[in-house]
Amino acid sequence: MHFAPNKGMADLPIQPELVDIPGHQWAFQLLVKIPATIGLTMSLLEKLFHLRGLTGNRPTIDQHGLFTSIQMSKKLLSEKLAVKEPWRLNKKPHQCKVCLYTNDSSPFLVCYNSSGHRPRARIELYGTKVVTCGDNSFKLCNEEGSEVYFFQTDGRSKRDEWVRSLKEQCERELSPDGEESVRLSKKIMEI
Numbered sequence: 097m098h099f100a101p102n103k104g105m106a107d108l109p110i111q112p113e114l115v116d117i118p119g120h121q122w123a124f125q126l127l128v129k130i131p132a133t134i135g136l137t138m139s140l141l142e143k144l145f146h147l148r149g150l151t152g153n154r155p156t157i158d159q160h161g162l163f164t165s166i167q168m169s170k171k172l173l174s175e176k177l178a179v180k181e182p183w184r185l186n187k188k189p190h191q192c193k194v195c196l197y198t199n200d201s202s203p204f205l206v207c208y209n210s211s212g213h214r215p216r217a218r219i220e221l222y223g224t225k226v227v228t229c230g231d232n233s234f235k236l237c238n239e240e241g242s243e244v245y246f247f248q249t250d251g252r253s254k255r256d257e258w259v260r261s262l263k264e265q266c267e268r269e270l271s272p273d274g275e276e277s278v279r280l281s282k283k284i285m286e287i
Contacts, residue, residue: 154183157215165204169197173261175254179207180246181217189248192216196261203265205236207245219245226262234259 173196178189193212196205205219223239229246232255237244249255 154181155217157218159215162206162215162218165199166197166206169199169204172196172198172265173258175249175258176210177258178248179216180248181207182243182245189246190216194247196258196265198265198268203268205262217245221262221266224262224266226259226266228255228259231255234262236262 173194175194176191177194179192179194180187180189184190191210193208193210194205195208197203203221205221206215207217207219208215219236225237225239226234227237228234230248231252232250233246233248234255235244235246247258249258
């Protein structure tokens with residue numbers, strides 16, 4: 097088979113042994129090998145990410161929704177804490193900047209990276225249990241117990257301050273007339 101100038105790439109055969117283009121055989125052999133190389137590279141990257149705990153149940157964060165919620169909220173507490181996230185199985189706690197926000201509809205907690213710029217997790221406090229464990233640590237878990245975040249503070253007084261504030265916000269879910277408050281952030285996330 098010889099190369100015809102009006103033929104497109106799609107018309108050429110894929111098997112490199114059938115391609116007979118003088119001086120250009122290596123290019124077509126390379127084109128045939130690229131998809132296999134990309135597939136191998138992607139599977140290698142997926143394995144590496146899985147081993148490092150970066151895939152799986154790591155939540156995706158709606159940046160725009162988070163920014164809007166923060167603008168409409170008041171920051172109650174902010175501090176660097178060691179956080180053990182549920183998707184990082186058997187890993188050491190991660191140093192994060194943790195901020196507790198409250199607004200009219202629902203309080204929430206945001207864990208940022210250590211510099212405080214990129215959010216790692218957003219935890220809605222609706223239906224969340226706060227439990228102390230150890231001298232300087234506490235944990236947050238959802239109603240089903242499927243997501244458990246462990247937080248470690250610098251001292252017992254800081255832990256007590258965080259636990260008290262979180263429990264107040266978890267109990268504040270009911271409005272003064274006894275009806276459940278409208279949870280705007282949850283409805284936005286569902287849409």
